[in-house]
Amino acid sequence: MTPEEDEQVRSRQKSRAILTGLLLGALVILFYAITIAKIGGAE
Amino acid sequence: MASSPFMDRSSTPAIPAHWRDFVALTKPRVMTLVVFTGLCGLLAAPGHLHPVLAFTAILCIAIGAGAAAALNQWYEADIDAKMKRTAGRPLPAGRMDRQSALHFGVGLSFFSVLLMGVATNWLAAAVLAVSILFYVFVYTIWLKPRTTQNIVIGGAAGAFPPVIGWAAVTGDITALPIALFMLIFFWTPPHFWALALFVKTDYAAANIPMLPVVAGEVATRRQIWFYTAIMAAAAMAPVLMQLTGLIYGVTALVGTALFVLFAFQVLRHRETDPSRMKPERRLFKYSIIYLFVLFGAVVADRWVLA
DSSP, X not given: OOHHHHHHHHHHHHHHHHHHHHHHXXXXXXXXXXXXXXXXXXX | OOOOTTTOOOOOOSSOOOHHHHHHHTOHHHHHHHHHHHHHHHHHSSSOOOHHHHHHHHHHHHHHHHXXXXXXXXXXXXXXXXXXXXTTSTTTTTSSOHHHHHHHHHHHHHHHHHHHHHHSOHHHHHHHHHHHHIIIIIIIIIITTTOTTHHHHHTHHHHOHHHHHHHHHHSSXXXXXXXXXXXXXXXXXXXXXXHHHHSHHHHHHTTOOOHXXXXXXXXXXXXXXXXXXXXXXXXXXXXXXXXXXXXXXXXXXXXXXXXXXXXXXXXXXXXXXXXXXXXXXXXXXXXXXXXXXXXXXXXXXXXXXX
C-alpha cells in the first residue's frame, strides 16, 4: 500500500468512526425519548 | 442471474468504503415514496401515537427500505455492472466489497424490525419483516431474473408501508390499509413498465426479462392499460366502500381519470424510438404525482374533514 493509499484508509476510517459516534449518540437520545414516551403512555 | 453472491469473497477493495457509499446503498431517493406512503398510513389511522413513537415508526420503515435496497444491490452487483444506469453504484464500481453490503443490509434489517417492535407493536414489526423478506427473496432473487411479471408480484413489497404505518398506530389491519396496499400494488406495473419502455436498452443489456424486452412494446402497452384499469378500480374502492370522505373521493376521481387518459395515450402510441416516447415519459412522471396526491388526500380526509 502506497503512503497516499494509507492516508486515504486512515481518512476513511476516521470519517466512519466520527459518523458511527454521532449515530450512537443519536440512538441514545432516541431510546431515551422512546422510554419517556412509553412511560408517559403507560401512566 | 446474479452469480453466487453468497459465496463471493473476491474483489475486496483495499481501501474501506466511504460512508457516503453506505448511504447510497440504501437508495435514499426511492425511499421518499416509501416514507411518504408509510407516513400517510400512520396519519390516516384512527387513534393516537406519541409523536416520538410515530417518528420512530417512520424511521424504521425508512431503515427497513434502505436495508432491502442494500440487500438488493448486494445480490445484483453483477447485473448492475452491465447497466449504464446502475454501473456507478458502490458495488459494481468497486468502491465497496460485497460482504460489507451484505452485513450492512442484514444488520439494518434486524435493527429496523426490532426497533419497530419495541417502539410500537409486533404486528407492525412483523409486516415490516415480511416486506423486507418479500423484496429480497421473492422479488430480487426469485421473480426478477425469471419472469416478465416480476414487478407485478414484486410490487407488493413497495405496497406494505401504508399497512405498516397503520398497524403501528392501531395494532391491527383493517379494510382501508388493505385498499391502500392494493392501490400501490396495481399502480406499480403501469408505473414501472412506462419507465421500462423508454429505458429498455438498459434492461436488455443486463438480460433482465423486463416486459418490453421479452414480449415487445405493443404487449407492454396493452399490459399497462390492463393494470391501469384494475388500479382505477382499486383507487375508487375506498370511496365505494365508504372508507374515505369527499376529499379523497373527488381527488381519486379526477386523478384516476387523468391516469386512465395518459395510459390510453400510451396504449395508442406506436413509437419505438425511446427519445420520442413523450406519452410514456408523461405517464411515468404523472404516476408519481398521482400516488403522492391520492395518499395526501386520504390523510386530508381524516384530518381536515374530522
